[in-house]
Amino acid sequence: MNNDGCARGDIAGGSDGDAAALAGCGTGRRVSYQLYIDGGIRLVADAWLAESLLGVLRDHLGVMSVKDACEQGRCGSCSVLMDGRLVASCTVLAADAAGAVVTTVAGLGAGGPARAVRAAFLAHGAVQCGFCTPGFVVAVTDLLARRPDADEDEIREALAGNICRCTGYGRIMAAIRSIQDTRR
Amino acid sequence: MIVAVPHQATDQATDQSADQSTDPAPPRTARLHRPLTVAEAVEILADGDAEILAGGTDLVPALRARQREPRRLVALRRVLELRSRGASANMLIIGAGVTYHDLTGWSLSPGLAAMARVVGSPQIRNTGTVGGALGTANPRGDLLTFLSAVGTEIVINSARGARTVDVASFLATGLAPTELVTAVRLPRPCGPQVYLKIGSRQAASAALVSCALVVDRVHERVTCAIGGIAHQPTRPAAAEEFVRQGVDWSTGTIPADVVAGFGELVAEAAGAVPDPLPDDVGVSAAYRRHAAGVLAARAVGRCLPAAAPGAIPGSAGPGSAGPGSAGRFRS
Structure with a gap:
């Protein structure tokens, strides 16, 4: 037009x-x-x-x-x-x-995979100041939809574009692994 | 007539004050074109004073910071014909709108796929395009190094027709404002290809030094390009010829002293470029030259297995003519 x-x-x-x-x-x-x-x-x-x-x-x-x-x-x-x-x-x-x-x-949805990601972030304390969290939740939801069984290297690579300045990556990794474990 | 005035850099601190309603100088960009075909796009470009918006990874932040204020923008996101890629018997052709993500895992070119996989972050790979990398021509661009090593033709369209130029000439002369990169054409791989780079954090900053190395087992050739040394990737011709002679092409193996000599010749070539990039903060040009040699030796070692010791007679091996101190560049 x-x-x-x-x-x-x-x-x-x-x-x-x-x-x-x-x-x-x-x-x-x-x-x-x-x-x-x-x-x-x-x-x-x-x-x-x-x-x-x-x-x-x-x-x-x-x-x-x-x-x-x-x-x-x-x-x-x-x-x-x-x-x-x-x-x-x-x-x-x-x-x-x-x-x-x-x-x-x-917009990721109240239920389904995004809900699991949010719950896992809370359960594992993967939120410190919280500034990076929305971006991480989008990226993690995207990753787990594409590659549900991603190994640690692949997860780290997929999240390389999301920076947590509190450096809370360990908790974020733990949250992701717990989601993968509950799906198995 | 509204004249663009210099504007203070926009950063986090001034973000809120950059609210457009209070900004004294309105942005100059007045029109966005969203063509559907290359023909439409080049017709718009022919009118001048327009910038091409490809993936946006460079241009959109620059627009936001008001470092660039074109009168018109030509967005290529909806030009579907730029997003195709394919192959003939001996060439690959990749549309300018193909993203790094699209190249990741492309079985027809494992080397290109491996290069694309280490560009930036997933976010950047999902948006950045082949044409955008060529249009921006960042001297540290991963894709430019790879395309320079394999020997690539750039297909350029304008309202007056199409032309083709090799990547080195393209990077030396650039594009006319009325032209659009529509595709690249490169030879199909005929052997191992490796892309290596050194930098601080892959996802957040460009490589300091990069090296693409391409082995052609059919034509018995090794080509190499080094990025991050000069304003465009460096092709170390003497080093390429040295390694071509040093490889045992019947077995595809390479003696250790040839690997080391190759690294030294590449570092030498990196030191001899006419237009070196200046010293960076904390990263001297000398370091980058050294890193170029290290990466090149590592790359050739990954492409070609080591010859068994003594397999090549010393008299016939051109490796004996190379610079000494074998192993110096082994990591």
């Missing part, structure tokens, strides 16, 4: 008229568009075009479980799933996420 009516600050979608690429028309260089967040459609109103998904989630949509730390894709505290793949939301352009399915820790 093209909107040539907008002089500037607009999103030119593809020629397929994809409704999800809803092109907005804002004032100046601000744009409005829709994102699929945690199973619902959220309207992003008057955001700058150059904003990251992390910035839009926190500053426009109030999704505060997605944490803002390095803003360089290095620390993993802003991890979300985008179309089912683990990404750092600070490296995603929010307006380009229109049409993608974005899942934060809240």
Whole structure:
């Protein structure tokens, strides 16, 4: 859907008229568009075009479980799933996420695997200051869905993009191993 | 007309104050294009003042920090034709939109798959693309080192058509603003390939020094590229020729002194680059040169088994002509 009516600050979608690429028309260089967040459609109103998904989630949509730390894709505290793949939301352009399915820790579900991950984190004290925890829960849930029987090396490698500055990795590992044990 | 003004670096401390409603200078980026085909993308690029958004791992943080403020962005996420990869009888062709994750475990190129597996973190591998690595051309980029070692052609499209350029020329001259990297073409592997790197923390920072080594058992050749020494990967031609002559190609084995000599020649080549990267904090250029030799010797040792002692006659073995102190670079 093209909107040539907008002089500037607009999103030119593809020629397929994809409704999800809803092109907005804002004032100046601000744009409005829709994102699929945690199973619902959220309207992003008057955001700058150059904003990251992390910035839009926190500053426009109030999704505060997605944490803002390095803003360089290095620390993993802003991890979300985008179309089912683990990404750092600070490296995603929010307006380009229109049409993608974005899942934060809240959207992983009240039951099922994510519940087991949360329960194991609590049971093993895998939470210290808690800042990195939402990102870790997303990453661990993603890992156990893809590789339920991952060994220790694989777990450590899969979590290398999530940094815990309290260095509570031992408890996190223990939590993951306990989930694997209960599944056997 | 709105002129972009210098903006203080955005960091954690100023994050809240960077709220857009209070920002004195609005971001310059005014339009996002989301083409569906390469043809649409290059048509948009032809109009100028646009930056290409591939995986976003470099560009999106730079936009947020206002280090880069293109007037227009051309996002390639929906250009599905860039996401394909395939093979002919002797070539691999990989679309620019293929991610590192897509390459991980690709059976047609185990060496490339192993390289992709050690790039950044899962988050980065899920988003970073082949085209993005070439567009950014970070001198420490893992993929650039590997592509330089295997000898790669870069396919570039613009509104005026397509052209092909080898990776070394591409890295030397770069892209015109109206051009788009659409694919890379590389020879199918004909022998062992190894990628090694040294750095602080793989997931959080780029390699300090990297080494890709490719053995071609069919054409009896060894090629090698070193990253992190100069502004683009270094090909140590003399070292490659030395090791080519030193390998016993009938058995695919290599004498220990050839391995050591190779490492020394690679370190020498690393010291002779015309445009070395400057000393880093805590990491001197001298250390990186030394590490290049260590990695190269280790890499060739992993690709080719050691020849049994005495298997190669000293007179015929070119290893005897190499630099001395065998074993110096063995780790």
